[in-house]
Amino acid sequence: MCRFDHESSRRCEVFSGLFICRYVVNVGACLHERRSCRSVSGLPCTMRVCTRRRSRMFRLWLLIVFLSLHLLVVSLVLSIYHTSCELHSNPDIQTSISFSVQTTSTSTSKMATLGSVTQEVEMDSAADAFAKLEALFSHPLYNLPTPPVSDGDWLLKVRTKKKEEEHSTQQWLSANEDGYDPIVWNASAETHPPWLRFHLGISRWQMYQHKDPNLSALTQQLASHRIVSAVQKSGGTQLKLVMSFPNYGQALFKPMKQERHEETNVNLYYFSDFERHNAEIAAFHLDRILGFRRVPPVVGRLIHVIKEIKDITTDHKLATTFFTSPVGNACFYGQCSYYCSTEHAICGRPLKIEGSMAAMLPDLSLASRRSWRSPWRRSYSRTKLALWETESNYCDAVKKIPPYDRGTRLVDLIDLSILDFLMSNMDRHHYETFEKFGNSTFLIHLDNGRAFGRHSKDEPSILAPLVQCCRVRRSTLLRLRLLSLPSYRLSDVMRASLSQDPLVAVAPLLTEPHLSALDRRLETVIQTIQDCLQQHQHHSDVIYDDITDYLGA
Numbered sequence: 001m002c003r004f005d006h007e008s009s010r011r012c013e014v015f016s017g018l019f020i021c022r023y024v025v026n027v028g029a030c031l032h033e034r035r036s037c038r039s040v041s042g043l044p045c046t047m048r049v050c051t052r053r054r055s056r057m058f059r060l061w062l063l064i065v066f067l068s069l070h071l072l073v074v075s076l077v078l079s080i081y082h083t084s085c086e087l088h089s090n091p092d093i094q095t096s097i098s099f100s101v102q103t104t105s106t107s108t109s110k111m112a113t114l115g116s117v118t119q120e121v122e123m124d125s126a127a128d129a130f131a132k133l134e135a136l137f138s139h140p141l142y143n144l145p146t147p148p149v150s151d152g153d154w155l156l157k158v159r160t161k162k163k164e165e166e167h168s169t170q171q172w173l174s175a176n177e178d179g180y181d182p183i184v185w186n187a188s189a190e191t192h193p194p195w196l197r198f199h200l201g202i203s204r205w206q207m208y209q210h211k212d213p214n215l216s217a218l219t220q221q222l223a224s225h226r227i228v229s230a231v232q233k234s235g236g237t238q239l240k241l242v243m244s245f246p247n248y249g250q251a252l253f254k255p256m257k258q259e260r261h262e263e264t265n266v267n268l269y270y271f272s273d274f275e276r277h278n279a280e281i282a283a284f285h286l287d288r289i290l291g292f293r294r295v296p297p298v299v300g301r302l303i304h305v306i307k308e309i310k311d312i313t314t315d316h317k318l319a320t321t322f323f324t325s326p327v328g329n330a331c332f333y334g335q336c337s338y339y340c341s342t343e344h345a346i347c348g349r350p351l352k353i354e355g356s357m358a359a360m361l362p363d364l365s366l367a368s369r370r371s372w373r374s375p376w377r378r379s380y381s382r383t384k385l386a387l388w389e390t391e392s393n394y395c396d397a398v399k400k401i402p403p404y405d406r407g408t409r410l411v412d413l414i415d416l417s418i419l420d421f422l423m424s425n426m427d428r429h430h431y432e433t434f435e436k437f438g439n440s441t442f443l444i445h446l447d448n449g450r451a452f453g454r455h456s457k458d459e460p461s462i463l464a465p466l467v468q469c470c471r472v473r474r475s476t477l478l479r480l481r482l483l484s485l486p487s488y489r490l491s492d493v494m495r496a497s498l499s500q501d502p503l504v505a506v507a508p509l510l511t512e513p514h515l516s517a518l519d520r521r522l523e524t525v526i527q528t529i530q531d532c533l534q535q536h537q538h539h540s541d542v543i544y545d546d547i548t549d550y551l552g553a
């Protein structure tokens with residue numbers, strides 16, 4: 001049984017249909033050839049009878065061999081058919097299966113090849129990939145002992161309201177907010193909706209906990225909760241909307257602007273590239289797989305342009321930008337500094353559009369954030385180079401400037417550059433932190449929409465912070481090495497992780513070439529660190545040991 005959508009199961013049917021067809025066509029051609037051979041035979045009559053009897057026996061034998069081969073192939077087709085449905089995302093694997101079965105019909109020795117390919121496919125099956133992901137997250141490197149989180153290390157605290165205050169707020173909210181549910185939560189954690197649990201779970205060190213029990217409820221709500229409001233989000237260059245849910249949760253919606261398989265146009269500069277909704281989703285998964293947990297949860301969702309945006313928006317500027325395209329698709333373009341025009345409209349097909357839904361961080365009035373300009377920011381100019389591109393001792397200078405002169409800020413920035421290199425994101429001009437935690441805190445990895453634009457090329461300059469500073473967290477290096485092993489292969493665990501997103505029903509979130517690019521780039525990162533270790537006398541010059549307490553690492 002296919003686990004996926006009609007379209008993919010149709011593809012599977014067509015695939016296996018083609019498969020059998022090709023096989024039958026080959027056999028038909030063989031029989032036809034044999035018939036024509038007989039008619040041109042020129043042997044004497046008696047010999048012909050004898051030969052005929054022998055040839056009849058031979059044909060019978062051939063038929064038996066052929067039929068048993070046929071049965072074998074059909075049973076193999078059926079078993080592969082099942083696997084290929086689960087792996088509908090993997091054209092490379094499908095090609096190799098169809099290739100080996102065609103050759104099997106002509107040579108039994110190739111059966112062995114088919115057997116091994118089938119085995120490989122089975123080993124790489126979805127269930128196996130999930131097992132890899134599970135094993136990865138259960139590995140001690142993902143469960144390192146962490147310092148106790150003191151009261152002051154939580155971003156927010158629940159304040160118990162006075163009874164009258166609570167009552168008046170509830171009345172105000174239920175009386176004034178159309179489409180919202182009455183508030184039923186109080187100081188007790190069991191009453192909190194998933195978005196509030198997420199906010200209350202943000203600490204000085206991470207956006208959410210490893211194996212956070214709230215994560216699935218949160219992502220499920222982002223993916224399916226009713227949308228009661230959609231307004232444009234100011235800030236940034238490209239159009240995005242803040243969506244609100246009946247329980248007051250919110251998400252940042254970034255619509256699909258390009259097809260997943262489309263590589264970035266080579267003539268576009270990194271700063272004028274379109275953003276990708278699937279990059280926002282994949283970045284969340286990658287960040288989590290790397291063990292950082294610094295991206296707020298993001299899921300994919302199909303949004304109804306009319307019912308879930310146009311009909312409910314209170315944003316008058318946005319409302320004026322809706323139109324129906326010549327082919328009848330519902331479109332809008334909003335107002336922003338890049339690509340907000342009829343030529344770059346965001347259109348449903350005909351009514352629904354894919355997009356990413358990122359869990360909104362707590363409002364700035366509750367938890368203000370500080371935006372930091374990256375020392376390795378690009379010039380955002382077609383002609384100028386940034387200082388880090390020309391100065392050989394650039395890192396030495398950075399290391400002397402606060403906040404890079406102490407604590408983990410530099411290695412945290414290097415973690416971010418590793419994430420960016422893996423997903424080929426050149427657009428990391430700023431990063432943010434929560435003001436409350438000062439300089440001693442994690443970096444929030446927001447805005448990943450310009451990642452995963454190119455799989456056929458790697459961009460070495462993204463790794464400049466690592467190359468120039470030759471410094472890396474020990475825990476990061478160990479996890480990178482783990483992800484380069486076949487049993488935890490980065491592309492496999494990413495494929496498994498991304499297959500949990502609802503948008504796989506439309507198509508895989510990352511194409512196979514993007515997944516392979518991750519493995520290739522991971523090798524480059526590990527090699528870069530290896531080179532650093534060779535260049536330095538002491539390992540401690542390169543490795544920032546953040547896990548001395550971790551036994552056996």
Ligand SMILES: Nc1ncnc2c1ncn2[C@@H]1O[C@H](COP(=O)(O)OP(=O)(O)OP(=O)(O)O)[C@@H](O)[C@H]1O
Pocket residue numbers: 233234235236237238239240252275296358359360361427432446447448449
């Ligand atoms: N999940 C989130 N929760 C709250 N605020 C967010 C979230 N994601 C992004 N923001 C804020 O929204 C603003 C714009 O977001 P983002 O940088 O993703 O948009 P953008 O259009 O891609 O920006 P740019 O063009 O600068 O790359 C930023 O100021 C950021 O702080």
Ligand SMILES: [Mn+2]
Pocket residue numbers: 236275427447448449450
């Ligand atoms: Mn952006």
